Structure formats: structure tokens, C-alpha cells
Amino acid sequence: MSVAAHRRVLPAAPARRGWCPGLSRPMPTGDGLLARVHPPLGILTLPQARAVAEGARRFGNGHLDLTARANLQIRGVSEATRAPLARLLEAAGLGDTRADGGPQRLTLTSPLAGHDPAETFDVPALARAIEAAGLAVPGLPAKTLVVVEGRPGAQMPDADACVFSRASGGFGIAVAAERGFHDLATCAEDEAPAATAAVLEAFARSGLRRMRDLSSDAFSTLADAVREELQARVPSPVRERDKVSDATSPESAPPSPHPSSAWERGHGGVTPDVAPFSPPAGIAPLAASQIVLTVDAPFGRCTADALDRLVDLAARLGAEEIRLSPARGFVLLLPAAPQVDPAALADDFIVAPDDPRRSVAACTGAPACASGSTPTLSDAASVAEAFRPFAVGGSAAHVSGCAKGCARPGPADLTLVGRDGLYGAVIGGAPGDEPAMHLPIEAVLERLGRAETIGLAAAFAPDRARTEIGRTRRPA
Numbered sequence: 001m002s003v004a005a006h007r008r009v010l011p012a013a014p015a016r017r018g019w020c021p022g023l024s025r026p027m028p029t030g031d032g033l034l035a036r037v038h039p040p041l042g043i044l045t046l047p048q049a050r051a052v053a054e055g056a057r058r059f060g061n062g063h064l065d066l067t068a069r070a071n072l073q074i075r076g077v078s079e080a081t082r083a084p085l086a087r088l089l090e091a092a093g094l095g096d097t098r099a100d101g102g103p104q105r106l107t108l109t110s111p112l113a114g115h116d117p118a119e120t121f122d123v124p125a126l127a128r129a130i131e132a133a134g135l136a137v138p139g140l141p142a143k144t145l146v147v148v149e150g151r152p153g154a155q156m157p158d159a160d161a162c163v164f165s166r167a168s169g170g171f172g173i174a175v176a177a178e179r180g181f182h183d184l185a186t187c188a189e190d191e192a193p194a195a196t197a198a199v200l201e202a203f204a205r206s207g208l209r210r211m212r213d214l215s216s217d218a219f220s221t222l223a224d225a226v227r228e229e230l231q232a233r234v235p236s237p238v239r240e241r242d243k244v245s246d247a248t249s250p251e252s253a254p255p256s257p258h259p260s261s262a263w264e265r266g267h268g269g270v271t272p273d274v275a276p277f278s279p280p281a282g283i284a285p286l287a288a289s290q291i292v293l294t295v296d297a298p299f300g301r302c303t304a305d306a307l308d309r310l311v312d313l314a315a316r317l318g319a320e321e322i323r324l325s326p327a328r329g330f331v332l333l334l335p336a337a338p339q340v341d342p343a344a345l346a347d348d349f350i351v352a353p354d355d356p357r358r359s360v361a362a363c364t365g366a367p368a369c370a371s372g373s374t375p376t377l378s379d380a381a382s383v384a385e386a387f388r389p390f391a392v393g394g395s396a397a398h399v400s401g402c403a404k405g406c407a408r409p410g411p412a413d414l415t416l417v418g419r420d421g422l423y424g425a426v427i428g429g430a431p432g433d434e435p436a437m438h439l440p441i442e443a444v445l446e447r448l449g450r451a452e453t454i455g456l457a458a459a460f461a462p463d464r465a466r467t468e469i470g471r472t473r474r475p476a
């Protein structure tokens with residue numbers, strides 16, 4: 001059955017509005033318009049990186065955001081500068097790819113895609129094929145994201161769907177559940193783009209914005225769509241071997257944090273080796289003739305000048321491109337083992353994996369964003385230092401200017417939500433959750449100091465707050 005045939009049985013998608021996906025329609029923020037740049041496969045040639053830096057400097061305010069989808073945002077664009085900026089970036093090959101409100105970039109791959117020896121297939125080629133198939137799907141929400149992962153058992157970032165390599169062979173397709181992924185189908189490599197397109201088409205027709213919001217019925221519709229797409233093709237040996245995966249449904253299999261791990265557990269109890277999706281900051285060998293230099297942008301921010309300095313270094317060291325990391329950083333693949341000291345970039349970037357800023361997310365906040373009342377970026381730097389003992393243990397914090405939670409919509413071990421100049425403290429929750437208390441930043445830092453001894457939950461417990469208020473009150 002073709003992808004288009006699914007339109008018969010699915011309700012029409014409602015019109016979408018209020019989302020400005022790319023260069024042609026930048027989004028208003030507190031410091032002007034924000035222009036999103038979506039480098040194909042998250043890769044910039046060195047001239048493209050220079051063009052981005054030049055565009056940010058000439059037509060924005062010189063500041064860039066690196067996003068968790070491995071894209072870039074140029075801040076401080078104005079109505080007068082948006083058109084020349086778009087022209088500059090289009091000339092560099094970084095223009096928008098579609099004008100229908102759909103995703104400018106649909107796929108996310110590891111920053112090492114195409115070079116990681118652990119990959120079992122040509123990840124960039126499959127990602128390109130899925131991008132092309134996705135372009136033909138009308139009505140896709142702008143933020144739809146498909147991860148393409150070629151390393152069996154690798155860590156999987158948050159996404160609507162993923163196409164991944166099964167340890168036992170073949171390609172798996174899974175879609176986001178409320179927590180983790182639902183395994184949907186197994187297919188051969190040449191079937192993966194059309195099968196993914198069938199999933200996307202069914203999702204677009206649902207009218208929902210995120211796959212994790214699909215009901216059981218809607219999920220079954222997706223499963224039917226991909227099954228019919230695959231059955232219309234010549235039978236694949238891979239699919240015949242793995243028929244059980246095609247029958248998976250939310251009722252028959254619980255979601256898993258990693259789709260292939262769910263599949264493997266159901267087929268013999270293999271525990272996956274969880275490799276990180278993005279390389280950590282620092283230098284690491286990749287293959288006999290390659291090393292990887294990774295730098296992260298503190299709280300996802302860098303300047304145009306810092307990007308220029310990185311391009312200078314990349315050119316000096318013989319890198320041909322700069323890759324964007326969803327850890328909000330840049331990755332250089334270096335052809336040999338040149339003498340490189342990451343400390344040379346330490347003024348601009350995070351260069352060590354144990355830097356506590358890697359564990360703290362922060363949005364723009366005040367004064368750049370009109371919705372913020374607290375200086376989140378400078379406060380986040382202080383929080384990161386105080387959070388160091390927890391960062392070592394793998395905990396994460398989030399300093400958000402308001403309950404919208406742009407930098408990290410999901411939960412963190414400690415979420416601080418700005419309101420009226422104070423921070424609401426949420427332990428183990430998301431920015432939209434009810435805070436236990438509201439505190440000035442100084443009190444937050446003081447509690448973080450005590451939390452090293454008594455734990456985060458105890459340090460930010462409401463009862464303790466009341467007790468302390470009573471203790472500090474002068475006797476009558």
C-alpha cells in the first residue's frame with residue numbers, strides 16, 4: 001500500500017499556526033528576531049561556518065545558540081536585517097528546505113556519523129534518504145524529529161521516531177511513547193525510507209504535534225501504515241526472521257528507553273552497551289588515523305567571534321568541516337594526531353568532560369527574553385559551580401527564565417524556574433511543575449551548598465523552608 005493511500009482512513013490534520021521554522025520567518029524574542037539555521041546532517045563546511053559567524057555579526061547581535069537538535073540560532077536579527085541575512089546564508093547553501101511549515105531538518109544523527117567504526121550501515125546516506133522522503137509528507141509538524149542511529153545499543157536522544165541498527169541485523173523503526181520508545185517494525189535498509197515515510201504520513205494525518213501524544217488507537221494506525229507499506233514490497237529475509245517485531249503494540253510491549261534494548265530483551269535478554277549519542281568534551285581517538293576534538297558551548301551559547309576562532313583552528317589542524325552536537329557543541333574530526341591543546345579554546349568553550357556547566361541547562365532569560373525576570377545565564381554559571389558534586393554523579397539541573405522551559409522542557413534533578421525575580425525550586429520535575437518554594441539566587445546557592453551533605457530533596461524541602469523561616473525570626 002502506498003503512503004498516500006493512508007489518507008483514506010485517517011482524519012484530516014487541523015491547520016497549524018504560530019510556529020516560525022527557519023530563515024524566511026524568524027521568531028520574535030526579547031533581543032530581536034531569532035533566525036534558525038538547519039545545516040544538512042548537522043555539518044558545516046568551513047566556509048559555511050564562516051558565513052554563519054559573519055551573518056550573526058553583521059545582521060544579528062553577534063550571539064548564537066546551539067540547539068539540542070544540532071541546529072543553530074542567530075540572535076538579535078531585525079526586520080531590516082532578516083532579508084540580507086537570509087540571502088547570505090542561502091548563498092552559503094544554508095537556506096530553508098521547505099516553505100510549508102514542515103521541519104527544515106527532519107533527521108538527527110550522531111556527530112560522528114559516517115566515521116564511527118561501531119556503525120553497521122551508512123548512516124548519512126540513510127538520513128539523506130529519509131530527509132528526501134520526509135519532504136514529500138505534507139502537514140508534518142515543524143519540530144518532527146527522526147533519529148538515525150547506526151550503532152547497536154547506542155544511547156538514543158529524545159525524538160519522535162528513530163531508525164536504528166538492530167544488534168541481530170536489520171533496521172528497527174520505533175516511535176516515541178510517553179516514556180521511551182515503542183518498537184514498531186523491522187525492515188531492510190532499502191525499505192527504511194519508505195517505511196519511515198509511512199509512519200510520518202500517518203502521524204501528520206493525526207493532527208498531533210508530538211508522537212508521544214498518540215493514543216493507543218492512533219499508534220495502531222501507525223503500525224498498520226508501516227506494516228502495509230512493507231507488505232506491499234518484496235518479502236525481506238530480515239523481516240521474515242523478525243516477524244514478531246511487526247506485531248508489537250503499546251499493549252503487547254512496554255515502552256523502553258532504548259528501542260533496540262526492548263527488542264533485544266524480548267529476544268534473549270541481551271543488555272545493551274550504552275554508548276553516548278554525542279562525544280563528550282575533550283579529545284578522543286576515533287580510528288587509527290583520526291581523532292575527535294569536541295567543545296561544548298556553555299549553556300548552548302557562543303559568539304560569532306568564538307565560532308570564527310574555532311574555524312581558524314579547524315583550518316589549521318586540517319579539519320574539513322565542523323559538526324554540530326546535540327550536546328550543544330562542535331565536533332572536529334581531525335585527520336591525524338596533531339598537537340592540539342583544547343585549553344586554547346577554554347575562554348570560549350567547555351573543553352573538559354567534567355566541567356559542571358555540561359550538567360546545567362539554561363535559557364536566555366532576562367534581559368534578552370521579555371518573558372524572563374532573572375539573569376539565567378549568569379545565575380546558571382553560579383549554580384553550575386555549586387552543583388559540581390551532583391554533576392559528578394550524573395545529575396542534571398536546569399535554570400529556566402520562566403515556566404516555558406525553552407532550554408529543557410523535560411524534568412531535571414533540580415529545576416529552577418524564574419518568576420518575579422525569584423526562582424521556584426522543583427526537585428525531579430519539569431519547568432511547568434509546581435515549585436516547592438520560591439527563593440532568591442543567593443538562597444538557592446546556599447541550599448545547594450548544604451545539599452552536598454543532606455541531599456537535594458532535603459535541602460529544598462518545603463518543611464525545611466518553614467522551619468528556617470521560624471528559626472531566623474526574632475523572638476517576641
Ligand code: SF4
Pocket residue numbers: 363364365366369370371372373400401402403404405406407
Ligand atoms: S524559558 Fe521563558 S525566559 Fe527562558 S527563553 Fe524561554 S520564554 Fe524566555
